[in-house]
Amino acid sequence: MIDKEELLRRTAVKKSFAIVMFLILCILAISCDSSFSSKEETVNVEDEISDEYIVVGFSQLGAESDWRSANTESMKAAFTTADGYKLIFEDGQQKQTNQITAIRTFIQQEVDYIVLAPVTETGWDTVLQEAKDAGIPVIIVDRMVDVSDESLFTCWVGSDFELEGRKMAEWLKQYTLKEKIDPSFIHIVNIQGTIGASAQIGRTKGLADAARENGWSLLAEVTGDFTQAKGKEVMESLLKQYDDINVVYCENDNEAFGAIEAIEEAGRKIGSDIASGEIMVLSFDGVKKEAMEYVLQDKITCIAECNPLHGPRVKAIIEALEAGVTPDKYSYVDEEIYSASEVVSSLKVGETTYDVIILTHDIIDQRSY
Numbered sequence: 573m574i575d576k577e578e579l580l581r582r583t584a585v586k587k588s589f590a591i592v593m594f595l596i597l598c599i600l601a602i603s604c605d606s607s608f609s610s611k612e613e614t615v616n617v618e619d620e621i622s623d624e625y626i627v628v629g630f631s632q633l634g635a636e637s638d639w640r641s642a643n644t645e646s647m648k649a650a651f652t653t654a655d656g657y658k659l660i661f662e663d664g665q666q667k668q669t670n671q672i673t674a675i676r677t678f679i680q681q682e683v684d685y686i687v688l689a690p691v692t693e694t695g696w697d698t699v700l701q702e703a704k705d706a707g708i709p710v711i712i713v714d715r716m717v718d719v720s721d722e723s724l725f726t727c728w729v730g731s732d733f734e735l736e737g738r739k740m741a742e743w744l745k746q747y748t749l750k751e752k753i754d755p756s757f758i759h760i761v762n763i764q765g766t767i768g769a770s771a772q773i774g775r776t777k778g779l780a781d782a783a784r785e786n787g788w789s790l791l792a793e794v795t796g797d798f799t800q801a802k803g804k805e806v807m808e809s810l811l812k813q814y815d816d817i818n819v820v821y822c823e824n825d826n827e828a829f830g831a832i833e834a835i836e837e838a839g840r841k842i843g844s845d846i847a848s849g850e851i852m853v854l855s856f857d858g859v860k861k862e863a864m865e866y867v868l869q870d871k872i873t874c875i876a877e878c879n880p881l882h883g884p885r886v887k888a889i890i891e892a893l894e895a896g897v898t899p900d901k902y903s904y905v906d907e908e909i910y911s912a913s914e915v916v917s918s919l920k921v922g923e924t925t926y927d928v929i930i931l932t933h934d935i936i937d938q939r940s941y
């Protein structure tokens with residue numbers, strides 16, 4: 573016989589058990605439901621990326637110059653989700669090893685295309701072979717790669733860096749001829765770009781060949797790594813080593829900005845009147861407005877343009893590939909040469925004559941970058 577107290581106790585136990593069971597079932601139901609729905613969500617997002625978008629992995633070499641920033645912006649503006657692209661951007665911070673890691677990650681992510689802006693020319697064979705084995709087309713942009721098998725990349729688009737250098741050297745030759753300056757009076761220092769980069773190799777060759785042919789004295793070739801800080805540091809040291817420098821050939825505008833600071837701080841005068849003791853600065857890019865303003869002030873006497881707006885060009889290549897069209901293996905961009913001096917109005921390199929754009933404020937304002 574169960575007494576009333578025992579009956580109440582048993583009922584309370586049963587109720588507690590029922591409540592605990594109910595709570596456990598609720599927790600299980602919630603967790604099952606949420607894990608199911610989050611898994612479903614992941615799958616959906618992945619499907620959306622691979623099905624709806626063309627996925628492009630872009631290995632940019634770094635952020636060393638104004639040119640590079642403009643180039644990065646151009647790529648980001650070209651490959652937007654609104655246009656059907658998903659751009660995965662990786663900054664290599666000037667290190668080839670970082671770029672190789674980025675390419676391997678793109679391969680694991682099974683991107684549709686890899687775009688590579690290589691820091692230097694050599695050392696890409698292995699990783700490009702891996703991309704080829706994975707069936708992913710690789711488009712090289714800006715600088716070139718030097719590989720044993722050209723089928724390791726689909727195509728390249730960029731500047732003819734040697735032509736840029738030859739144009740600049742021809743401008744100097746024509747200027748000195750017209751100003752009746754003897755070649756033996758010319759004492760040049762070359763602040764080079766990153767050693768092993770196509771932009772350095774081509775521009776250095778353009779000057780070195782011309783110096784040899786024209787009898788100019790090429791006092792020194794030292795890398796400034798395409799940066800303002802290094803350009804300044806190198807110029808400071810060159811001014812201490814040589815007192816007869818009258819031409820500074822900077823392989824980009826950021827180096828020129830640094831070299832100009834160093835020259836002015838050393839109390840020397842910058843300008844094209846080298847016969848009167850000024851130091852003439854020559855440069856490449858013409859991207860930042862400040863560089864173009866310096867041309868008007870004769871702080872940079874001549875700039876050979878290097879065009880950074882490759883985003884739409886790479887996009888056109890991908891569109892061609894998507895449509896089953898084979899793009900040209902190499903696409904060179906047309907570029908200008910700018911000066912505020914009217915001494916040289918045109919110059920001939922090879923069989924081609926190039927007009928020198930005599931820079932004005934209006935021309936600067938009309939430019940797209």
Ligand code: AHR
Pocket residue numbers: 636637638639640714715771798823824825856857878
């Ligand atoms: O490869 C292009 C060069 O790289 C640009 O001239 C320079 O500014 C950049 O760093």
